[in-house]
Amino acid sequence: xxxxxxxxxxxxxxxxxxxxxxxxxxxxxxxxxxxxxxxxxxxxxxxxxxxxxxxxxxxxxxxxxxxxxxxxxxxxxxxxxxxxxxxxxxxxxxxxxxxxxxxxxxxxxxxxxxxx
Amino acid sequence: xxxxxxxxxxxxxxxxxxxxxxxxxxxxxxxxxxxxxxxxxxxxxxxxxxxxxxxxxxxxxxxxxxxxxxxxxxxxxxxxxxxxxxxxxxxxxxxxxxxxxxxxxxxxxxxxxxxxxxxxxxxxxxxxxxxxxxxxxxxxxxxxxxxxxxxxxxxxxxxxxxxxxxxxxxxxxxxxxxxxxxxxxxxxxxxxxxxxxxxxxxxxxxxxxxxxxxxxxxxxxxxxxxxxxxxxxxxxxxxxxxxxxxxxxxxxxxxxxxxxxxxxxxxxxxxxxxxxxxxxxxxxxxxxxxxxxxxxxxxxxxxxxxxxxxxxxxxxxxxxxxxxxxxxxxxxxxxxxxxxxxxxxxxxxxxxxxxxxxxxxxxxxxxxxxxxxxxxxxxxxxxxxxxxxxxxxxxxxxxxxxxxxxxxxxxxxxxxxxxxxxxxxxxxxxxxxxxxxxxxxxxxxxxxxxxxxxxx
Numbered sequence: 001x002x003x004x005x006x007x008x009x010x011x012x013x014x015x016x017x018x019x020x021x022x023x024x025x026x027x028x029x030x031x032x033x034x035x036x037x038x039x040x041x042x043x044x045x046x047x048x049x050x051x052x053x054x055x056x057x058x059x060x061x062x063x064x065x066x067x068x069x070x071x072x073x074x075x076x077x078x079x080x081x082x083x084x085x086x087x088x089x090x091x092x093x094x095x096x097x098x099x100x101x102x103x104x105x106x107x108x109x110x111x112x113x114x115x116x
Numbered sequence: 117x118x119x120x121x122x123x124x125x126x127x128x129x130x131x132x133x134x135x136x137x138x139x140x141x142x143x144x145x146x147x148x149x150x151x152x153x154x155x156x157x158x159x160x161x162x163x164x165x166x167x168x169x170x171x172x173x174x175x176x177x178x179x180x181x182x183x184x185x186x187x188x189x190x191x192x193x194x195x196x197x198x199x200x201x202x203x204x205x206x207x208x209x210x211x212x213x214x215x216x217x218x219x220x221x222x223x224x225x226x227x228x229x230x231x232x233x234x235x236x237x238x239x240x241x242x243x244x245x246x247x248x249x250x251x252x253x254x255x256x257x258x259x260x261x262x263x264x265x266x267x268x269x270x271x272x273x274x275x276x277x278x279x280x281x282x283x284x285x286x287x288x289x290x291x292x293x294x295x296x297x298x299x300x301x302x303x304x305x306x307x308x309x310x311x312x313x314x315x316x317x318x319x320x321x322x323x324x325x326x327x328x329x330x331x332x333x334x335x336x337x338x339x340x341x342x343x344x345x346x347x348x349x350x351x352x353x354x355x356x357x358x359x360x361x362x363x364x365x366x367x368x369x370x371x372x373x374x375x376x377x378x379x380x381x382x383x384x385x386x387x388x389x390x391x392x393x394x395x396x397x398x399x400x401x402x403x404x405x406x407x408x409x410x411x412x413x414x415x416x417x418x419x420x421x422x423x424x425x426x427x428x429x430x431x432x433x434x435x436x437x438x439x440x441x442x443x444x445x446x447x448x449x450x451x452x453x454x455x456x457x458x459x460x461x462x463x464x465x466x467x468x469x470x471x472x473x474x475x476x477x478x479x480x481x482x483x484x485x486x487x488x489x490x491x492x493x494x495x496x497x498x499x500x501x502x503x504x505x506x507x508x509x510x511x512x513x514x515x516x517x518x519x520x521x522x523x524x525x526x527x528x529x530x531x532x533x534x535x536x537x538x539x540x541x542x543x544x545x546x547x548x549x550x551x552x553x554x555x556x557x558x559x560x561x562x563x564x565x566x567x568x569x570x571x572x
Contacts (some may be wrong), residue, residue, distance in 0.1 A: 011542055033491030042542070051289045051543035052426055055502075057485075060492040107501040108417075108493070109487045111409050114425045116440040 002089040003065055003103035009080040010041040010057070010107075017041045019076045019084075020056060020112070024067045030087060034061045036105060037084065038112075043077070056112040062104035066091045074105070117192065118225040123156075124566040125218040126237050128185065130390030134164040135215035138186070139203030140222070150189050152230070153307050155299055156222075158186040158259045163386070173462045174392075177384040179247035179266060185241040186259055186301060188271075189248040191230040194392065196223040198385045200256060209256065236274075237400075242498070243386055249369060265321070265373065267292075269302040270314035270385055270394075277312060277387040280394040285317040286325040286378060287403035287476060288424075290527075292317050294551045306551075308559045313569025314383060314394055316337035322366060323373040324422040325407040327456035332419055333377045334463045339364070341375040342419055342553040354436035363435035378463055387419025399472040399567045400464065401525070401558065402508045407453045409499045412443040450498055450508045450524070454516065463522045472565045474523045474558060477513055479531035479540060523561045527554055 003105060007017055020038040024030060028042050042054040065087040072084050086095065129135050133219045138196030142157040144150045161183050163176060193208040196221050206212075222237055232238075236558035248254045255262035260269070272280060283305075294441040295302040295317050302315040323329060336344075355363065412421040412428075421443060428439065465471050481502055493500050498508040506528075516522050530553045531540060546554070562570035 030285075033489035035492040051424065051544065053542040054426070055543060058492065060489060062488045104488075106486050106488045108487045108495075109122055110500050111502060111505075113410060113445055114428050116436055 001021050001089045002068075002093060002097055002100035003063060004100060005085040005087060005103040006034065006084050006103065007039070007080050007082045007084055008105075010055075010084050010108060011053070014042050014044040015080040016044045016077055017080070018043050018071065019074055019078065020070045021074055022070060022072060024070060024085060026067055026070055027091075030061050030063060030065050030067050032064055035059075036061055037072075038079075038110070040112075041078045050104055055109050058110050059105050062106055063087060065089055065103065066093075068093075068095060089109045117226055121224050121226055121232075121238060122198070122220040123187075123195075123215050123222040123224050123238055125215060125219045125221060126239075126241050127388045128215065128241055129163070129386055129388065129434055130299055131391060133386075135160045135161050136164055136211035137213050137215045138209055138211055138382060139186070139207045139213065142195065142222075143210050144195050146222075148154040149192070149194050150482060151188050151192045151221060152440065153303070154187050154483065155259070155301075156187040156195065158184050159246070160209060160211055160256050160473045161185050161215065177247075179245050179264075179268070180384060180386070182248060182254060182262060183245045183266070183275070183386070184256065184259055185243055186269075187239040188242050188307070189239050190236070190388065191224070191232055191238055193224045193226040198222050204241060206359065212396050222498065226511040230287075231399060240271055242271050242301070242303070243308060249372070256313060256497060259299065260296070264319075264368075266316060266318050266378070266381075267296070268314055268383060269306060270312070271309065272385070272387040272389070273309075275312040277389045277392045277394070279568060280314050280385055281310040281399075281570065282314045282316060282383065282395045282397045283401065283567065283569075284378065285315070285397045285401045286330070288320045288324055288403060288547060290405065290407050290476060291401060291403055292319055293546075294555050296298075297458070297555075298548065301461045303560070304555060309569045310571060315387065315570065316370075316380050316395075317381065320406070320424070321373075322369050322427050324406045324424065326404065326408070326411075326420075326422045327402075327453065327460040328411070328420050329422050331376075331404075331456060331463060332461050333374070334379060336375070336377075336517050337371065339420075340419075344374050344419060345371050347417065350436045351442070353546070355432075355438050358434035359432050364430045366427070366431060370423075374419070380467075387488075395472070396468070398468070398569075399474060399562060399565070400477070401474045402515060403476045405476070405480050407448070407456075409505055410445045410447055411448050413446045414441070415442055415444055424461055430569050449496070450512055451537050453509065454512050457512075457522075458518055458520070461516075462542050463523070472523060472527055472562070474561055475513055476525045476527050476554070477510045479528050479536055480506035480510060481532055481536050483527075499546035523565060525554060525557050525561065530554055530557065549570075
């Protein structure tokens with residue numbers, strides 16, 4: 001079965017996230033709890049006056065699956081609902097298969113030091 | 117049928133002072149209904165500090181240069197224009213008119229069911245002022261407008277200025293809107309006061325008032341201040357070829373804020389009793405969200421520069437490079453924050469053991485997170501995960517409340533009760549409903565803790 005890893009909706013007012021890091025690679029195994037990526041939400045509002053509500057999140061896997069394709073790189077900006085990667089339950093599942101669902105993952109807001 | 121009564125200027129200063137005012141800038145249109153507690157209008161005022169008849173000139177604090185007077189209705193009714201009182205243009209800004217008590221500035225058609233106390237004015241006099249960052253930043257286009265590093269408002273009402281209680285806000289962005297209210301001049305807080313009271317708010321621009329910052333400000337010597345000033349002067353000098361005026365302003369305001377001690381400041385109060393001095397504050401309100409898990413510390417001098425990361429990110433490359441060369445990020449654990457709070461409490465209560473300290477705790481359920489496994493996060497989790505740190509700090513405050521008498525303003529419970537996704541829609545800033553709820557909580561604490569001006 002194909003598992004679509006989708007950018008989650010974080011804020012109602014802003015649907016763009018910036019990918020800070022990608023920690024998965026194609027054709028590798030992804031275990032539950034493994035780090036997938038880090039992204040910053042609220043960047044549409046980054047120019048907002050008085051305390052822009054940007055937050056960095058770390059996405060981790062809740063699946064035991066195989067990484068088949070990765071669609072983003074650090075620095076890319078994606079929208080909520082965009083596909084970040086395609087996983088599969090078996091290493092050789094056809095990529096044009098009909099069976100699919102969204103990949104389960106968890107996100108947590110993290111502290112990120114200022115990049116000098 | 118409504119009674120028509122003249123709205124007269126009240127006595128607002130002692131006989132040895134002269135006040136000049138602009139025209140009244142009405143917040144309610146003529147014919148528009150207002151309720152008790154509504155802001156009717158305001159004017160800019162200036163104290164004419166002329167020595168005459170052998171009297172000594174008064175020493176006026178710089179922030180009285182921004183003084184304004186607001187008229188807050190005590191009754192409900194409709195405003196009616198009084199003949200010959202219309203102005204406009206610079207008459208609304210410049211203090212062209214002497215303040216003469218009993219001058220009629222408008223008429224009021226008082227609602228028939230309004231409660232009117234004979235002999236009492238139809239409005240409360242509220243003073244509003246602020247200390248501009250620089251005289252260039254003075255802006256009195258509205259009530260309480262302008263870039264100030266200290267904003268305050270007071271009402272003495274029928275009480276004595278000598279009894280004025282002072283509450284000081286030193287929180288992050290969440291607090292000024294709660295204290296200053298929808299109009300921006302503390303009306304809601306002042307309306308709830310039971311006696312003469314002053315509200316003061318110091319914004320987190322550019323320095324955040326963490327416990328460590330407050331300790332630094334209290335304990336620093338003049339030599340320390342000189343060293344900080346020299347460092348930032350060097351920052352401008354070293355980066356001058358590549359930096360811009362905005363970075364110079366950042367450096368200058370850092371020096372100004374780091375080198376003051378707001379918790380021990382006093383305030384000049386104007387009232388019908390004349391000029392008097394209030395403070396230091398009887399109660400101080402802080403935000404636990406001012407505490408961060410990593411901080412900038414000066415490599416040589418050791419002082420901390422607590423500043424929102426978005427401000428640092430927006431600096432030019434030359435200033436950022438200077439900060440990188442002269443400061444280091446140091447991790448700051450909950451235990452270190454607890455140590456700071458313990459030390460800060462002792463300092464804040466050294467001169468006044470009855471001083472009340474209120475702390476807004478952290479809303480811990482803000483984000484749409486659903487952590488199934490913590491395997492991908494490094495220990496200690498509170499140094500990496502915002503929600504875990506929020507809970508750790510809230511637990512710390514809970515323990516400290518029992519030991520030190522800190523009053524917790526439970527924003528965490530309020531957010532959960534109201535629905536954090538609704539009341540904190542961008543996961544950072546509260547809407548009006550939540551600010552109102554937090555304000556009510558603060559008022560309840562001030563009353564319960566018998567803070568002057570809020571006692572029942």
